[in-house]
Amino acid sequence: MSTSSKTFTVPLDEENWILTPVEAGLDGTWLGSIQMRTLHGGRQEGVKVIDVDNGVTTFSVVPTRGMSVHSVHCGDVTLGWESPVTDIVHPAYINLDSRGGLGWLDGFNEWMVRCGTEFAGHPGDDNGHMLNLHGKAGNIPASAVEVVIDNDAPHRIRLRGLVEEKTFKFVNYELLTEVSTTPGEAGLHFSDVLRNLGAYETEYQIIYHTNFGAPLLGENATFLAPFKTVTPFDDYAAKDIGSWTRYLGPTREYGEQVYCVEPYADANNQTLVMLRNADGDRGAAMRFDTTTLPYFTLWKNTDTLEEGYVTGLEPATGFPYNRSIERRFNRVPRIGSGETRSFSMSVSVLSDSAAIKATEAEISALQADRPSQINSVSATPPSD
């Protein structure tokens, strides 16, 4: 299939910019727009934000922060959360190595931020190399930002940006990111390609760190997935393994509990997980390709509202342990010189109980009669 399309360069050197349906040739078909704006003041000085409105769903992409998606709005559903970090922080103000490698937390407030791609997990030493939490990709400004719109129906609207992670003698990666949607769609789709421009085969890691607060997250909200195994990340998570799919309301001193999931997929390596609200009438369905994203982490951080009441649904190449641990468990993939890896993930907003039920049925069908193993202790060696 060859699809013709129109390409519009997003002018990152300008203060504001707008692409209308008329300019895109979709007048009457598309009831929205794509707009770029520039933030000023505080730690967000100079940050570029691109607001995409497909007529039903709106979302904000931040090229200055690695093409992260700050939040999504669709009807009365918001995908995103209320982080204590309220600014969209410019990477120039973030030192990823601070607080023993936890500097990433100075800017963490997105609905979806990519962790990676040289490394993606917990900070600490890996064989003489000090890794920072969740890698660098989320704090690298994108270049070559452009909008590509298919001429043919359903006129998919693609927002692309290039995230270069390049250090002489260490890493030579380009991550061509794409987030897309079609006019009127209640959701969006990620389709990223990682390319190793270096001469040697090297390790990589990526986590799609999506984060949800209200209105989907709340007391008795539920997580659903077809899964082969679930394992608590640590002893604290093990304590509550019995209720790992169910959420508490905002809870003082809860901190975080993390669960490591091996999802089941269909014959085409497609899987589906869901976050469902307590009433069972709103939710988010996340579909991803387990070929390159075989693991999934559920991060339950249902502490108080003030501290950032949030849960993370995180398809990934592995689990968020330090890379030294991930390597020991053979969860660090490699990419050869000149090779590419493609990552695919879609998120749909579910706005009534019928949609929730249909998704539940689909998840059940994926599970089918395959067994689920619930491990009650962490698999990580005590020494870590």
Add this chain to the structure above:
Amino acid sequence: MSTSSKTFTVPLDEENWILTPVEAGLDGTWLGSIQMRTLHGGRQEGVKVIDVDNGVTTFSVVPTRGMSVHSVHCGDVTLGWESPVTDIVHPAYINLDSRGGLGWLDGFNEWMVRCGTEFAGHPGDDNGHMLNLHGKAGNIPASAVEVVIDNDAPHRIRLRGLVEEKTFKFVNYELLTEVSTTPGEAGLHFSDVLRNLGAYETEYQIIYHTNFGAPLLGENATFLAPFKTVTPFDDYAAKDIGSWTRYLGPTREYGEQVYCVEPYADANNQTLVMLRNADGDRGAAMRFDTTTLPYFTLWKNTDTLEEGYVTGLEPATGFPYNRSIERRFNRVPRIGSGETRSFSMSVSVLSDSAAIKATEAEISALQADRPSQINSVSATPPSD
């Protein structure tokens, strides 16, 4: 008392801006202006500076550097100093963690910089957390910068800016800074409010680090304060405890001597200290509220002119030891969820010997017949 006022937003997205008395409705009353400008070149590229002129006193506030005050001019008196760091350095060029946590020194040249507010003292490990010298507040760009002018006499002119110190899982502080002056006043006033937006009670620290060179500082310049105790910071300061209130001229290999002071205050917790020049005809009087700023540090750094001949007068929540030491001596205050702490400090320029003598008398009255204890050895455990 309800005071009506006019508010003017400072447009941080513009290159230049001016507020005149006519625009402020104070024509004839106010013979000055407030102007914003943008610096270019070197490490000061993009820095915003706001010059306030009340008709008698002018001072420059740097929103890009946490609303620090770079210098004050009043008649022939300058409050400020000649630092080896001549640029007003943009925080994007400063790595606070460099040189073992001394990166703050890359940008240090202000008359008044706030140290804090998560931590404020010397760098080093505190219970597994590596703290940088003097914290982050002085290198966080302010947002919501505005000028508020009282409609009623004396038409106080207030410059406000919000300094957000927020890291997921660590700190959630907003410091609403205000520096104000009235038309024709020989001085200015700080009135800051710290708010803990987090869910938990946490520690905080703040130091108002004011720094003076010529013309007030010079050989035989003198520091005066009503005090209960003074204690040398270390053995080197102990050596010269006998002359701790008197200054040397620029002195090779002097380095710095630091003295920790517990000031006396009046029944309303107001105290007053003074830096007086050698001739006794020029000075700066500093008044502060010991309710929230109960400690005071005198930093004598009377090394050569080239190295930055300077003294620091520093009202604070504690002394500038590492937080781990301050905690041991119960000098680290805490702030509950949703609580605020207010900090108040005024500085007046004294321009003749009568004003100096009146201030001396006021300091004597504050001391009254209360005893002053001069400790000859540092109170810090040798192991630190």
Add this chain to the structure above:
Amino acid sequence: MSTSSKTFTVPLDEENWILTPVEAGLDGTWLGSIQMRTLHGGRQEGVKVIDVDNGVTTFSVVPTRGMSVHSVHCGDVTLGWESPVTDIVHPAYINLDSRGGLGWLDGFNEWMVRCGTEFAGHPGDDNGHMLNLHGKAGNIPASAVEVVIDNDAPHRIRLRGLVEEKTFKFVNYELLTEVSTTPGEAGLHFSDVLRNLGAYETEYQIIYHTNFGAPLLGENATFLAPFKTVTPFDDYAAKDIGSWTRYLGPTREYGEQVYCVEPYADANNQTLVMLRNADGDRGAAMRFDTTTLPYFTLWKNTDTLEEGYVTGLEPATGFPYNRSIERRFNRVPRIGSGETRSFSMSVSVLSDSAAIKATEAEISALQADRPSQINSVSATPPSD
């Protein structure tokens, strides 16, 4: 000799700027221009580049990165290389302390970058101070950028910029950089002056790190120099000391081999080295003053093209070991209060075999009958 000249300030606060021969008063004499442009997107957002065209040679200077020269073009010869780092990276995105002090590699892609000036060599501890690779100068934005053009023939065109390396209590250096050329010249000249504004005598280091890929570098390309000694940097370099002047083509797993050279100079302390292509018909001749640049390092990094096939020709105050090692071997010079040090280096593009042969003859004449000692083992103590 007093040469009159015209000075043009380069407006760093503007997006673009051009200086034409007419404006410079050199119409008819100078067939080029000097242009400033601003880069956008990715990690090069906001970077200023100044393109100098003397009619025969063009080169690009980057004020935002310490007045580095990104590349030089003259006829079919390019001086420069293809680094994996393709952006001209803004220093705001570089943490020099990352990867154990190797953050400098995040931005390394210039033809000529100055390492220094507080320290210039390998990272690591020096007496309690953690040094980063190659110092800070290459990542400090220049101020006071200006073009100075001699009124008299040959109408030398000088581009100057001030690099301030200033930290309270640590360093107070100004490096006034100058790169110049004359209309029609096949080359350019560096003439830098370091000034110690501090009160005390302190150490300094500088390396002129020039880097060459194709077309000069290739299999059987050769390095020529008049030298007293050459010593391998480490055991890996020692292995191939026998072929230290000859280059391999791009070679998998080669990594880097480094050779430390003490050059001979003439009675005026001028020396000359050359990089010659395999065919012997293109080359670059580098002349420098050994009064202040007495040492020279040959960095052979002939790994694959993808990893950055490159060689470095590096006149310097010493060798690129950590300063702690350099000090032990008495290769760390000092500069007194108020003193200056001048550094002079010229590079000429050689475009035919006659020019190559003439340069070879000149190098031979410099060597004359003085002995060359080729050490087969590294002089560095095993413990380093």
